[in-house]
Amino acid sequence: MNVTINEEGAKALVKLEGRLDTTNADQFMKDIMPLMEGSQEEIDIDCSDMEYTSSQGLRMFLMLQKNVTARGAKLVLRNMKPHVKEVFDITGFSHIITIL
Amino acid sequence: MSLKKNFASRLSLYVLVLTAGLMLAVAALSALSASRTVKHEADVQAEKVLDNAILEIERVITEVERAVDNLDWIVEQNLSDEEFLYTVTQELVKTNPNVIGSAVAFEPGYYKGRPYFCPYSYEGDVSHEIHSIQMGNEKYDYPTLDWYQIPKLLGRPYWSEPYYDDGGAGQRMSTYSMPLKDAEGNLIGILTADISLEWLSEKVSSIKPYKNAYTLLLGRNGSYIAHEDPDKVLNETIFTSALEMADTTALYIGREMIAGHRGMVQFRNDDAKSFMVFGPLSNGWSMGLVCTYGDIYRDVNLVTLILSMLLLLGLVGLFFGTRSLIRKQTMPIVEFTNSAMTIAKGNFNARIPEVTSRDELLRLRDSLAFMQQSINDYILELKTTTAANERYESELYIAREIQMSMLPQNFPSRRDFDLYAMVQPAKEVGGDLYDFIEVGDRVFFLVGDVSGKGVPAALFMSITRAAFRFIGSLGLPMDEVVHRVNNSLCDGNKNEMFVTIFAGCLDLKTGVLDYCNAGHNPIVVVRPDGSASFLRAKPNLAAGLFMDFKYEAERLQLERGSRLILYTDGVTEAERSDKVQFGEKALLDWANALNPDVSANASTLDLYAAVRRFVKDAEQNDDITIMSIVLK
Numbered sequence: 150m151n152v153t154i155n156e157e158g159a160k161a162l163v164k165l166e167g168r169l170d171t172t173n174a175d176q177f178m179k180d181i182m183p184l185m186e187g188s189q190e191e192i193d194i195d196c197s198d199m200e201y202t203s204s205q206g207l208r209m210f211l212m213l214q215k216n217v218t219a220r221g222a223k224l225v226l227r228n229m230k231p232h233v234k235e236v237f238d239i240t241g242f243s244h245i246i247t248i249l
Numbered sequence: 250m251s252l253k254k255n256f257a258s259r260l261s262l263y264v265l266v267l268t269a270g271l272m273l274a275v276a277a278l279s280a281l282s283a284s285r286t287v288k289h290e291a292d293v294q295a296e297k298v299l300d301n302a303i304l305e306i307e308r309v310i311t312e313v314e315r316a317v318d319n320l321d322w323i324v325e326q327n328l329s330d331e332e333f334l335y336t337v338t339q340e341l342v343k344t345n346p347n348v349i350g351s352a353v354a355f356e357p358g359y360y361k362g363r364p365y366f367c368p369y370s371y372e373g374d375v376s377h378e379i380h381s382i383q384m385g386n387e388k389y390d391y392p393t394l395d396w397y398q399i400p401k402l403l404g405r406p407y408w409s410e411p412y413y414d415d416g417g418a419g420q421r422m423s424t425y426s427m428p429l430k431d432a433e434g435n436l437i438g439i440l441t442a443d444i445s446l447e448w449l450s451e452k453v454s455s456i457k458p459y460k461n462a463y464t465l466l467l468g469r470n471g472s473y474i475a476h477e478d479p480d481k482v483l484n485e486t487i488f489t490s491a492l493e494m495a496d497t498t499a500l501y502i503g504r505e506m507i508a509g510h511r512g513m514v515q516f517r518n519d520d521a522k523s524f525m526v527f528g529p530l531s532n533g534w535s536m537g538l539v540c541t542y543g544d545i546y547r548d549v550n551l552v553t554l555i556l557s558m559l560l561l562l563g564l565v566g567l568f569f570g571t572r573s574l575i576r577k578q579t580m581p582i583v584e585f586t587n588s589a590m591t592i593a594k595g596n597f598n599a600r601i602p603e604v605t606s607r608d609e610l611l612r613l614r615d616s617l618a619f620m621q622q623s624i625n626d627y628i629l630e631l632k633t634t635t636a637a638n639e640r641y642e643s644e645l646y647i648a649r650e651i652q653m654s655m656l657p658q659n660f661p662s663r664r665d666f667d668l669y670a671m672v673q674p675a676k677e678v679g680g681d682l683y684d685f686i687e688v689g690d691r692v693f694f695l696v697g698d699v700s701g702k703g704v705p706a707a708l709f710m711s712i713t714r715a716a717f718r719f720i721g722s723l724g725l726p727m728d729e730v731v732h733r734v735n736n737s738l739c740d741g742n743k744n745e746m747f748v749t750i751f752a753g754c755l756d757l758k759t760g761v762l763d764y765c766n767a768g769h770n771p772i773v774v775v776r777p778d779g780s781a782s783f784l785r786a787k788p789n790l791a792a793g794l795f796m797d798f799k800y801e802a803e804r805l806q807l808e809r810g811s812r813l814i815l816y817t818d819g820v821t822e823a824e825r826s827d828k829v830q831f832g833e834k835a836l837l838d839w840a841n842a843l844n845p846d847v848s849a850n851a852s853t854l855d856l857y858a859a860v861r862r863f864v865k866d867a868e869q870n871d872d873i874t875i876m877s878i879v880l881k
Contacts, residue, residue: 204698204700204749208745239768239770240788244788245794245795
């Protein structure tokens with residue numbers, strides 16, 4: 150899993166690449182820590198090169214979502230591949246996370 | 250043991266080579282110095298011997314000359330007395346042991362008109378009696394001989410060249426000739442005294458300062474007067490001898506000797522490195538002393554040989570001594586090696602030998618001891634860690650037993666329905682669960698998958714199972730069941746753990762299935778005719794996330810003979826080593842191919858076997874749960 154974060158003023162542009170599974174979920178948590186502790190008003194995550202997410206990965210997105218909601222900011226996931234989007238749909242995460 | 254492999258031997262050899270080199274250099278220098286001294290002494294000695302020899306021969310010659318000189322006027326006074334002439338020669342021979350013959354040879358016609366008159370006395374070769382004869386006649390024409398002619402011509406005394414006299418004595422001799430003159434100074438004859446060359450040779454041969462040394466006497470023309478080889482006397486000169494020699498230095502020596510010079514010359518004499526000292530005698534002869542260097546250096550060579558032997562012995566002693574010493578000194582290394590080997594073989598408490606010296610060996614010993622201590626400490630730590638790990642693993646194993654025992658293992662055996670389920674965790678403990686509760690003619694069932702794996706997931710799983718066990722038994726509508734389970738999970742869930750659930754309630758009388766999906770995979774419904782399809786239920790949201798989330802339940806009418814296949818994503822996301830997943834399509838294909846008459850147990854285990862066949866030997870990456878329900 151490769152995480153790239155670019156800050157543009159109050160907006161954070163994030164790029165995710167590869168697989169997000171149990172083995173690297175902890176590392177992913179550390180990688181997105183700047184987003185959790187930051188003061189960005191909008192976090193825009195490009196998921197076009199994200200190949201897979203496990204339930205552990207979903208948990209990470211959920212924690213990020215709750216963090217963002219708590220500080221009144223906005224989180225958007227974009228360009229998700231159909232089979233990844235399916236995981237979000239099945240688990241109902243599509244209802245609580247904005248996926249465009 | 251090879252020299253190269255033995256430290257002590259190798260080091261000893263180095264010391265030996267070094268010492269041998271130094272000792273050889275010293276020995277060579279000392280031998281050279283000794284040689285020089287000896288040679289110098291030999292030169293001096295040779296000259297002294299030669300001088301003494303010359304003096305001795307000179308004495309003989311002088312005696313002979315003086316005896317003849319003294320006789321001169323007596324003979325001249327008594328010429329008329331013929332008998333006296335015999336007597337006087339007899340007396341000369343008798344009184345001079347060195348003189349073997351004496352003659353008074355008159356000029357032809359001088360003595361009473363006789364053509365030859367030569368009274369001659371000589372000592373017999375064997376008897377040593379003195380014989381007197383008149384020697385001159387036609388056969389022995391003495392006036393033509395050298396010993397007569399040359400002094401006659403010179404007008405003064407003369408030592409003849411050596412010759413073999415066949416007139417009287419029959420010996421090899423040299424003759425001293427003195428011209429006799431009358432009052433007017435006219436030559437009337439020659440007075441002679443002969444000396445034996447055999448005798449002279451013996452005399453000269455006795456001068457032998459070294460074993461192979463010899464002395465020679467040369468006449469004025471280089472002919473041998475005396476030589477250790479008697480055949481050379483009269484027959485050869487130093488020049489004819491020189492022609493036979495490879496080293497022509499002898500020619501130069503010959504010239505120097507007949508010129509009456511003194512000298513010392515080195516040359517090769519019959520392949521022996523030699524030198525010759527020579528000096529003149531007063532009568533024109535020359536004496537030479539030939540010495541070989543072999544003789545001179547014999548003592549030096551002997552001393553050098555003895556010294557070399559001693560040196561060799563000393564070196565051998567040095568080698569063994571050094572080796573023994575080094576062995577003794579390096580013995581701790583051998584012992585350390587053995588200790589290290591013993592330690593390496595697993596005896597970590599092997600004794601390391603003590604050393605008394607305060608040097609590198611002590612440091613080596615200390616490092617060995619330090620290594621040993623470190624190994625022991627490490628092993629102790631490893632044992633502790635291993636023990637802790639074993640305890641941890643054993644606890645995990647117990648946890649697994651407990652977790653598995655939470656899930657119902659006894660499946661109902663009823664006429665109206667058949668149910669079977671299994672869980673295969675990826676780790677010791679897992680986050681998947683299944684459960685079912687029979688309430689009257691209804692059966693409440695559930696399959697769930699907790700996010701994550703391991704102990705946290707297992708704990709959350711057991712909470713979920715406990716919640717469902719209580720809530721499910723109340724016989725509530727499905728949306729209410731899931732709602733309550735969700736709320737009980739949300740309570741105090743700070744870690745954002747969640748669980749996807751498919752929960753259902755099957756009315757065994759009517760075949761009505763009420764179900765609620767909380768973010769779980771779609772279940773498979775197999776119709777009595779064997780055709781299979783996914784039940785695309787409303788996803789709602791995984792449980793444990795939001796308190797009071799409004800879950801919606803749905804309803805499906807099942808025909809008798811229908812089969813439900815519930816599973817977790819461990820089935821569809823089971824991965825081969827090339828990362829290809831089992832997938833929903835393979836699951837549906839399997840369900841379509843399934844014999845509709847098999848039991849719930851058979852279809853559950855068959856699906857698990859199909860997944861195992863698919864992943865082959867790849868490691869299981871997620872918990873696998875399968876539940877089959879058949880409505881009869």
